[in-house]
Amino acid sequence: MAEISIALRGRAVVSETRHLLFSVMPGAVWIIVFLVLPSVYLMAVAFMTNGPYGQPQMPLSLESFRQLAGFGFLGWSPGNLYTLLRSLWQTLLSTVLVVIVAYPIAYYITTCREKWRPIMLLAVVVPSWTNQVIRTFGWMNLLAPGTPLSDAAQALGLIAPNMGLYPSNFAVTLGLVYNFLPFMVLPLYAAFEKLDTAQVQAAQDLYAAPLRAFWHAVFPQTLPGLLAGTVLVAIPAFGMYVIPELLGGGKGMMLGNLVANQFAGSANWPLGAAGAILMLIATFAGLFAMRRIGKRLGGGEEVVI
Amino acid sequence: MRKRTLQRGLTTFWWATIFFLYLPLVVVMLFSFNASNSAANFTGFSLRWYTRLLGNEQIISAFWNSLVLASVSSVVALAIGSLIGYGMYRHRHRKLGWLIVLIYLPIVLPDIVFGISEMAFFVSIHRYTGLFQPGLGTMIIAHVTFQIPFVALIVYSRLVGLDATLFEAAKDLYATPFKRAVHFLMPTLKPALISAFFLSFTLSIDDFVISFFTAGPESATLPIYIWGAIKKGVSPEINAIATLMIGAVAIAAVFSLMFNRQGRH
């Protein structure tokens, strides 16, 4: 009798495991086959040699990484390095600008009446539901030669006569800020909403100057949100393709364009794959850093990606 | 007094930001009704760009491709993703770290890496086996891959938000596993499933980069068509398609939100 019931319980454990496999496996296998394997393959490609038609070939080599650093048949050229540095600079600049805009916006929303807040957040998010290409196209329309914005810039002597504000690095920065603003507002808003007002009031009592009160009581509490927003903005910005392609022109190219071009016109898969590896490293380094700092800041509370 | 000045400054800044956020969309919509093909001057109201759309076979075909891609991928992702979401919930006390990593992978991977990985993979497999000819099929596979996590997370968070004893109450009240699925799980999850479907649909329609790299010559979607048209030279027709897409996405998004909100009650 006892053996039977033990056998039954054993069967229950097996069926639980079967249940787990049945429910989770289709999706897990799908992601493994159609994303993990392709990514691993792409990483392998980076260590192969470029064939005559841009296809990867044996033997294995580190040639693609040399090329990424700027070494080619014609000796070293700084083009790729400039692209890398530009990607870093654009990421940094746009992230800082996004923070500068998003911080007061997120705070402002929390000062408004409760019933308006979801609507205000929605108002910030709605534009990002539109296709990225269309949004960027909208800026092309706005910054083209002959538009009021370009005319104004010409009158101020910021750009040459008969030129538009795009293509330019400025247009790329603008496009990035526009694109990623909601990604920063949402986590910051969440941080502001959780703000411990008692602490803020205590700080206002302790420090007469509002700036000091802000620095000691408000700012530290919003750090987790700021951190989450930074990751949400900086990682995709670093790999951005559409915005520099449409608003940047040849001199606005970023890493994403460099990579993509190797798989399109001037096919060189290994070089493109090497660039992709760089992006992956940046992505996982960013996520890792966020987890580490998040754990230190949040007191055990995990910052949700 | 100073506080009021600050608040007034913030209000101004808020409206300026909203203006900044909506300006490009408004310009696109406005110029879709422009009588001339100037991108800088609005010369008068006309529907000529919309009528031109209807005669453009490439656009019609791109429209259908977008629609088929979004619907098929959303249905597949809904089935697979909700199973994962349920599995994650049901086995949440086990160590499922590997699964969480797997689910977040499509979300955190940069679009461009996602796109070219799949492209390189499909092209190489196609060369040796003839399978995965680039086209709608490969695009559907790629879209399902990035939709699955969103569906799974929506379903999971809905289940986690439920009182766990509801599952036990259903067992306690004589419901067999099958009846629990039909009379408890499905009705409870319905709003979340509908919301997940519309979100998947919106994500698919919105995607450009991944579609671009997995598409074949015959399977251009609307964003890919628009991209090509922009690259060839700006045409007011693009404004018209873009306006229609803004409208469509807005409607889908409103549906998604409505059902999501309903689900929380």
Add this chain to the structure above:
Amino acid sequence: MTNPMPAPEVEHSDPLDDTREKDESMPREASSIELKGLRKQFGKDTVALDGVDLTIDAGEFFTLLGPSGCGKTTLLRILAGLEEPDAGKLLIGGKDVTDIPPHRRSVNTVFQSYALFPHLSVRDNLAFGLRMRGESSAERERKVAQVADFIQLGSLVERRVDQLSGGQRQRIALARALVCEPNVLLLDEPLSALDAGLRGQLQVELQRIQKRLGMTFVFVTHDQDEAMVMSDRIAVLDSGIIQQVGTPSEVYEHPVNAFVARFMGHDNLFAIQRSADNWVDTELGRLQLDPAQQRSEQQGWLLIRPETLELGGEVPAGYNRLEGTVKERLYRGSRIEYRLEVNGVTLMAVASNVGQRLHAVGDRVTVSFCPEDLVRVAA
């Protein structure tokens, strides 16, 4: 807000009407429960139940009482079938149901959180169990109407669950389980989420419903007052072991050990230093004891119930007599609690508030009590 229920619409179904012994309008068959050597462990080192043997009679109002983590909820969940024991057997109505899944047990549960289905109306919640069992819709309708009447919430059946108050939800959860006419009804701290007034009222009501239906009720609570008010018998649990089973008065007046005594709310426990046939030595001094309390072991505890202490006045012959100082006085309305200091030890006393002289803080008072009221308690 003394009565959150709507006025009874049908007079004959008032559950508070205690005139009839049993209500035959709802047929049922009460079952006894037998637990044999039940063990349950979570993870590697959390023992929830450490060999539980227990018999619950058919038609009994039985309470599992203990602090959180004592295993009472695990025991209840094993009865419901929501948890499987690692070892041991469970018999309901004489049949071994250890391996029967919950949906095939004639046992229903009233959950602590009520667990009403949010996607269903009150009516559909009430009918859920009947529907899952495959009863016809006419039958369902009849039974739902009957049970809604029975708990006096007939007017609420069309409502959504989120439109109900806490007390109403509690009743609906009870009705949803009752309507299935289970052989055993399990109640997992069903009153803990309600405010004190409503809780007291529902305690009385639950007990009357149980008596009228003659159903076996197994009730889980951590509140010893609640357990004493409602139960026929109480099992006190600690660390997965049943410490004592008995009627409320047995458990309260004769706790078997210090844990049970403390859990039943007793403060006056004094370590026994030495004992003989009819006396014990404690920190209070030597006290006379009823020879019936004699134990083989020397050590243990002496329990003095505060309500057995007499303050001031004549000391009858043969009574124990102590001198103490009033350190604190708590006015409770119907009674007055004194914290006394006797020989450097704190002693609690309770006096009912009837025509007695109040002792002030700082007063010296004589404390006297009958040796028969002293209880020896194992360690």
